Amino acid sequence: MVSTSYQGTNKMITGIVFGVITFWLFAQSMVNVVPAIQEDLGISLGVLNIAISLTALFSGIFVVAAGGLADKFGRKKMTYFGLFLSIIGSLCLVFANGAALLIIGRIIQGLSAACIMPATIALMRTYFEGAARQRALSYWSIGSWGGSGVCSFAGGAIATSMGWRWIFVFSIVFALLAMFLLKDTPESKVIQKDSSRFDVTGLVVFVFTMIGLNVVITRGADFGWTSPLTIGLIAATVIGMLFFIKIETGKLHALIDFNLFKNKSYTGATISNFLLNAVGGTLVVANTYVQVARGFTAFQSGMLSIGYLVSVLIMIRVGEKMLQNVGARLPMIIGSVLTAIGIGTMALTFLPDTAYIIIVFVGFILFGTGLGMYATPSTDTAVSSIPEDKVGSASGIYKMASALGGSFGVAISAAIYGTMTLSGNIERAASAGIIANVIFAVLALAAIMVLIPKAANEPVVQKAVVNKGYTDPANDSGRM
16 A cells, blocks of 8 residues: 555655665776776676676666566565665675676676666655655655766775775665665555566566677677677577567566557657666776776776766756756756767867866766756656556666666777777777767757657646556647
8 A cells, every 4th residue: 555644754865865876886886996896806807897787787677577566565665675685785795706796796786776776766756746756856866866976986985095895885884774764664556456467478588688688798899799609699689679579569467568658758768868878888988098098096087077976966956946947858958968068078088188187077077967957857757747556667667778778888888998999099999988978978869859848847748647647748738
């Protein structure tokens, strides 16, 4: 049952933000300490890149299923289960002495994020309304989008002063604090009108398809792009995708409800969310490049991105106010443009040290400004037009886009950087790896301009969409 009298509190928001930050403490922090982990554990860069992308990959693979299970069994229960997994996964990394525990821990952490992300969005949708919900989602975005900047900086500082393993000790502390702060939050779940079976077949096909795609991206250069193994993996991935779409379309209890994508606003928010999370590969390439080629420490590279941290935290609340005043489309467009420009400046690796440091610092500020402005309007657009009984599943798909975007963005950027580094020109390799992220941001801008209607977030439109299920707001209101 859902508590009808309970109103969300600041304590609940804080607990959720702490829970979301645990994901970034074990996900984003690793992009800033690649050389330290590689040296300590004695593993290859290729294996480490796989470990970095595994958390986001497994989060993306299982987040939709976890969102549906949260609707059925309880969003608070799923959040607590995710926090428990976070602790287990972090312990694996604390005690890792080679590739095995590192990879196992990263997989468990990915499953943890899959449980936490959609369940916490659904809790905020349930216990906050109107402007209060938009405020709550802003703080959720601070934990999610802002957490990337906080943890990138914090990870570098912790690794330099205490050692990289301490990052995951702090992750455990935040998970325990989140459990304590959320203990008084009532359970929230959907009353099941009929017996529903879990879509095991869809999940299995989806898992193997996404793993196959990730292996192609991360190891294709090692196997050889024209080798029988790589070609076979590509073929299997394409077949898997087509088969998944075929078996899921029209299924009563599908893993992914494709009816949700009849709503253009939801589709635009989800696609652009995937692409703007993919630009996270910028941080991997930029941080690794300045440490390897420019002699920065992990702490110094974290300081280089401090502008990203500050601007994303400030602009998340600005994006909330713009959402309330002008709707979602404009801040999402401006945010994507600023993100593309900010990332583009970091590709100017031919500049000398001082000039490059200055322009990258400014680029990180624009990068954070753009993502911060985009975050709340996108999240609100994704969840505000979805019926209550689909919020967990819809949030799961939205966060799947985030996680898979991050995973594949990191994998693609790292693969480009790693492959081109073999030629000996590390500046050109870093520039190419970063430019790939500019392309992601431009594609996100295109998706927003095509799919997000101008009046998507007017209150009357929200009401109409909720009452009519999956109706697209643009079609329902008669205007774009």
